[in-house]
Amino acid sequence: MSKIPVIEMFGPTIQGEGAVIGVKTMFVRTYGCDYRCGWCDSAFTWDGTAKNKVRMMEAEEIINELLALAGDNFDCVTISGGNPALIGEGMGTFINLLHERGIIAAIETQGSKWQDWFNDVDVLTISPKPPSSGMTTNWEMLDNIMSKMEKLGRSTHSLKVVVFDDKDFDYAKNVHQRYPNVQLFLQPGNDDVTEEGNISARLLGRLEWLFNKVIVDSDMNKVRVLPQLHALIWHNKRGK
Ligand SMILES: C[S@@+](CC[C@H](N)C(=O)[O-])C[C@H]1O[C@@H](n2cnc3c(N)ncnc32)[C@H](O)[C@@H]1O
Ligand SMILES: Nc1nc2[nH]cc(C(=O)O)c2c(=O)[nH]1
Ligand code: SF4
Ligand SMILES: [Mg+2]
Numbered sequence: 001m002s003k004i005p006v007i008e009m010f011g012p013t014i015q016g017e018g019a020v021i022g023v024k025t026m027f028v029r030t031y032g033c034d035y036r037c038g039w040c041d042s043a044f045t046w047d048g049t050a051k052n053k054v055r056m057m058e059a060e061e062i063i064n065e066l067l068a069l070a071g072d073n074f075d076c077v078t079i080s081g082g083n084p085a086l087i088g089e090g091m092g093t094f095i096n097l098l099h100e101r102g103i104i105a106a107i108e109t110q111g112s113k114w115q116d117w118f119n120d121v122d123v124l125t126i127s128p129k130p131p132s133s134g135m136t137t138n139w140e141m142l143d144n145i146m147s148k149m150e151k152l153g154r155s156t157h158s159l160k161v162v163v164f165d166d167k168d169f170d171y172a173k174n175v176h177q178r179y180p181n182v183q184l185f186l187q188p189g190n191d192d193v194t195e196e197g198n199i200s201a202r203l204l205g206r207l208e209w210l211f212n213k214v215i216v217d218s219d220m221n222k223v224r225v226l227p228q229l230h231a232l233i234w235h236n237k238r239g240k
Helices: 059-070 089-100 116-120 139-152 166-178 200-215 229-234
Strands: 004-014 024-030 055-057 076-080 104-109 123-126 157-163 184-188
Touching: 004 059, 004 089, 004 229, 024 059, 055 059, 059 089, 076 089, 089 104, 089 116, 116 139, 123 139, 157 166, 166 184, 166 200, 184 200, 200 229
Parallel strands: 024 076, 076 104, 104 123, 123 157, 157 184
Antiparallel strands: 004 024, 004 055
């Protein structure tokens, strides 16, 4: 059996981003990332500061813990990280167990790695990283992932790009031109993930800036611009 490194589980909460924004969901956050985005809002999943909280868990144990947390008060589990795509067959087993219980599986990943269990995911969010992150996109890998997902013919996948500045917006445009048939979500960046208290006004300011970028750009007629809804409500609080 291959175990899964879990750093936190929480919920039920409301999915705050992307294609299924607004849906009630549990979260399972895996430990470890192959990226180090300068503005990562979940850096504790890879920077070592919370390493002592990691538990190596069997798929079955994770389900049992979710059920203990929430009973039958959910039918969606979102697996985020870190990068859940670093995990092999254990994650496939976990997704199968969710399906056996009629629970859907949503994944958040950056598109730097493929796993065969992507084929079984109900909602796959691929979030390639713009220049402000400090990361470099492996376009060959991303092309590969996008073409495998397209071949599935179920359009369970979408793209989500976080935008902090004009260069990121150009990057998002590039992504949209490269994969014109895949729904692209734009999300404004939260440029201070440690600020305490109410950050809604700051985030809404960034959302308005992004709205205005999209409004005047005829290459962006088909994108959708969304906030991080949970951050508007719960700010930088962890486990929400
Ligand atoms: C923490 S990541 C984990 C999953 C995966 N590693 C990824 O990046 O897609 C989850 C989502 O949060 C977004 N995100 C991280 N930091 C952010 C920030 N400061 N502002 C806005 N979105 C952020 C990421 O781009 C990604 O879409
Ligand atoms: N409510 C809520 N929605 C989210 N959507 C993506 C998240 C993530 O950190 O991957 C996230 C999160 O952490 N909380
Ligand atoms: S890829 Fe995701 S988890 Fe990894 S550093 Fe970037 S935002 Fe954070
Ligand atoms: Mg988050």
